[in-house]
Amino acid sequence: MTVEPAAYSDEVLSVRGLGTRYAFQGASVPAVRDFSLSVREGEIVGLVGESGSGKSTVLKSILGMLKPPAEVTSDGIFLDGRDLREVSAKEMRRIRGGRLAMVFQDPINSFNPAWTIGNQFRRVLSLHCPHLHRRDYDAEILRLLNRVGIDGRGKLNSYPFEFSQGQLQRIMIAVACASPDLRVLLADEPTTSLDVTIEAQVLELLRDLREERGLAMVLVTHDLSVVAEMCDKVVVMYAGRVVEVAEVHDLFERPQHPYTRQLLKAIPDFPHDGRRLYAMRGAVPRLDEEVPGCTFAPRCDAHLGDVCDEVPPVLREIGPDGRRSACHKANHATSLEETDDGVR
Amino acid sequence: MTVSGSESDVPVLSVRDLRTHFPMGGGLLSRLTGKRRVAHALDGVTLDIRPGETLAVIGESGSGKSTLGRTVLRLQEPTSGTVSFRGDELTRLRREELRRKRRHMQMIFQNPYSSVNRRNRLRDIIAEPMHVHGIGSAESRGERAIELLELVGLNSDFARRYPHEVSGGQLQRVGIARALATEPEFLVADEPTASLDVSVRANTMNLLHDLKQQLGLTLMFISHDLAVVSYVADRIAVLYLGRIVEIGTKEEVERAPQHPYTQALLSAAPSPDPRRRGKASAPLGEAPNAIDRPSGCHYHPRCPLAVPVCREKYPVLERKVNGQQVACHAVPSADAASPA
Numbered sequence: 001m002t003v004e005p006a007a008y009s010d011e012v013l014s015v016r017g018l019g020t021r022y023a024f025q026g027a028s029v030p031a032v033r034d035f036s037l038s039v040r041e042g043e044i045v046g047l048v049g050e051s052g053s054g055k056s057t058v059l060k061s062i063l064g065m066l067k068p069p070a071e072v073t074s075d076g077i078f079l080d081g082r083d084l085r086e087v088s089a090k091e092m093r094r095i096r097g098g099r100l101a102m103v104f105q106d107p108i109n110s111f112n113p114a115w116t117i118g119n120q121f122r123r124v125l126s127l128h129c130p131h132l133h134r135r136d137y138d139a140e141i142l143r144l145l146n147r148v149g150i151d152g153r154g155k156l157n158s159y160p161f162e163f164s165q166g167q168l169q170r171i172m173i174a175v176a177c178a179s180p181d182l183r184v185l186l187a188d189e190p191t192t193s194l195d196v197t198i199e200a201q202v203l204e205l206l207r208d209l210r211e212e213r214g215l216a217m218v219l220v221t222h223d224l225s226v227v228a229e230m231c232d233k234v235v236v237m238y239a240g241r242v243v244e245v246a247e248v249h250d251l252f253e254r255p256q257h258p259y260t261r262q263l264l265k266a267i268p269d270f271p272h273d274g275r276r277l278y279a280m281r282g283a284v285p286r287l288d289e290e291v292p293g294c295t296f297a298p299r300c301d302a303h304l305g306d307v308c309d310e311v312p313p314v315l316r317e318i319g320p321d322g323r324r325s326a327c328h329k330a331n332h333a334t335s336l337e338e339t340d341d342g343v344r
Numbered sequence: 345m346t347v348s349g350s351e352s353d354v355p356v357l358s359v360r361d362l363r364t365h366f367p368m369g370g371g372l373l374s375r376l377t378g379k380r381r382v383a384h385a386l387d388g389v390t391l392d393i394r395p396g397e398t399l400a401v402i403g404e405s406g407s408g409k410s411t412l413g414r415t416v417l418r419l420q421e422p423t424s425g426t427v428s429f430r431g432d433e434l435t436r437l438r439r440e441e442l443r444r445k446r447r448h449m450q451m452i453f454q455n456p457y458s459s460v461n462r463r464n465r466l467r468d469i470i471a472e473p474m475h476v477h478g479i480g481s482a483e484s485r486g487e488r489a490i491e492l493l494e495l496v497g498l499n500s501d502f503a504r505r506y507p508h509e510v511s512g513g514q515l516q517r518v519g520i521a522r523a524l525a526t527e528p529e530f531l532v533a534d535e536p537t538a539s540l541d542v543s544v545r546a547n548t549m550n551l552l553h554d555l556k557q558q559l560g561l562t563l564m565f566i567s568h569d570l571a572v573v574s575y576v577a578d579r580i581a582v583l584y585l586g587r588i589v590e591i592g593t594k595e596e597v598e599r600a601p602q603h604p605y606t607q608a609l610l611s612a613a614p615s616p617d618p619r620r621r622g623k624a625s626a627p628l629g630e631a632p633n634a635i636d637r638p639s640g641c642h643y644h645p646r647c648p649l650a651v652p653v654c655r656e657k658y659p660v661l662e663r664k665v666n667g668q669q670v671a672c673h674a675v676p677s678a679d680a681a682s683p684a
Binding site: 050051164165166167195196197199200201203204222223224225226228229248252262263264266267268269270271272274276277278279280283 | 547
């Protein structure tokens with residue numbers, strides 16, 4: 001088994017050179033290309049982009065949830081220094097829900113509708129808490145539910161449909177956090193299907209869990225407000241590729257990639273003064289569409305000319321703290337005026 | 345209510361004490377015990393929408409906002425109350441009369457994929473309402489469909505495509521073109537941008553805004569997204585468990601919300617600015633459901649201002665000091681001397 005020296009001593013999850021391909025109409029098409037990520041203990045990293053950017057595919061690839069004909073290749077997916085590529089299927093089942101767990105977008109479809117909440121919970125405990133005695137299961141379930149703000153007394157024999165969306169999402173978080181070994185929580189649009197009032201509660205809960213247990217999180221979202229509210233570091237994806245990596249304040253105050261800038265510009269002000277909304281033209285290219293040059297060039301407001309249409313830009317270091325951007329403009333003299341002093 | 349001769353004062357849509365109740369759990373036991381539970385999806389909604397006006401209806405899921413949209417078009421039969429369109433009481437019309445009226449009132453749905461027939465070409469999807477209402481010949485309908493495609497910013501190449509060949513944003517434009525096919529005067533848009541990405545959402549919102557100006561449309565815009573509402577609305581109605589808790593102009597409701605629930609909705613939304621992190625405040629508790637509604641003011645279990653009377657008596661929706669109408673015991677009403 002390979003044990004890689006971590007880039008930071010407290011790095012818990014590291015993904016290097018991940019590529020994922022799907023089978024689409026008889027052809028193999030790339031959904032994620034050359035994706036890398038590093039997450040430190042207690043850190044919340046946001047993965048943002050429009051639908052079709054590949055952000056959910058990244059999470060599924062990390063968890064080993066994709067089966068052929070999907071193909072996942074990488075130079076390594078390290079959890080606490082252990083390469084998950086070399087872990088047996090049996091052990092991977094223990095890691096999923098053990099050290100590495102996921103919260104999904106749609107709580108109602110993530111539970112088995114025919115099983116009571118109590119039974120689904122007990123099964124998770126039997127898999128991931130081997131030292132816990134069966135007779136203590138229910139007490140542990142009540143404790144875990146209580147932590148997410150749900151009084152589970154008398155409700156363990158209830159079925160998923162008997163709970164509201166917001167309650168189910170919190171129950172799913174409780175299930176995901178059931179293992180005492182949990183290190184990294186992957187969350188795929190955890191509040192997208194929730195009302196704004198319940199969203200605020202769930203985000204607060206995730207933040208508190210991070211504090212209490214030092215959890216690292218990868219938070220996939222299309223909502224930049226959620227990123228601003230939650231994340232320490234942000235990875236912006238477009239059409240399967242990483243286009244920008246930045247610390248959260250840098251991203252909002254000094255976005256470098258035109259895609260990031262345009263995404264930020266597209267957020268309507270509130271309250272709105274009635275000015276016309278900024279609209280990004282075009283759409284994310286389809287998976288089977290080969291775009292020569294920069295994939296964002298057809299929609300880019302900062303298009304430089306032929307270089308953008310012909311040469312794919314490389315994701316390169318543009319500042320301290322792992323700041324990166326994949327844009328020809330980053331090499332261009334004019335961009336230096338716009339960059340902050342802190343950015344070399 | 346004031347009576348005025350001027351056409352612009354006559355509401356396009358008038359809703360009076362509208363109630364839509366759904367019986368729940370038709371199981372044998374509940375029938376035997378005679379305890380049929382009822383979801384009060386709409387419970388006494390009164391509102392007017394004037395010509396050219398956009399009324400936004402906001403609220404959490406379960407607030408009844410979609411039921412309101414469906415009931416005003418009589419896609420859902422109300423339990424009681426009336427809906428009048430241009431003075432004609434829709435709730436009394438027979439099926440055939442109602443069908444003729446529907447030409448003037450159309451709906452834009454939330455999910456463009458589930459609201460079109462995927463086996464039809466976009467041209468036929470757009471032409472279908474004209475076919476249903478017997479407008480024009482097959483040929484003229486086809487031409488009109490292409491005009492409508494262009495009106496929503498899609499070129500005529502799209503006419504022969506199928507839904508799966510276009511993006512979600514483009515298909516939502518087709519949904520809008522279809523809603524406009526019969527030249528309606530009133531549209532209900534139910535979360536028309538909720539399934540779209542931010543980048544595409546702005547396009548759809550701008551399109552709706554332009555069409556509204558260009559065609560003089562009157563709109564009921566249902567949404568949970570305050571930022572979107574802020575762009576399109578002239579007035580805002582806030583719904584909580586089937587009742588309007590606050591209604592007023594966009595400025596009144598946004599800048600000085602009076603009902604504690606409206607205030608909670610406004611402050612719960614996260615801000616796209618990491619410097620304001622942690623400022624969003626979550627209201628207490630879970631949204632209750634329309635079957636087991638709390639007594640008195642339905643919001644009292646979550647309300648920071650609740651006093652004993654809130655548990656006993658539902659507050660009247662009345663004009664308050666700031667100008668808008670609010671249903672809350674804790675907010676002082678407008679000067680008693682002013683006419684009701």
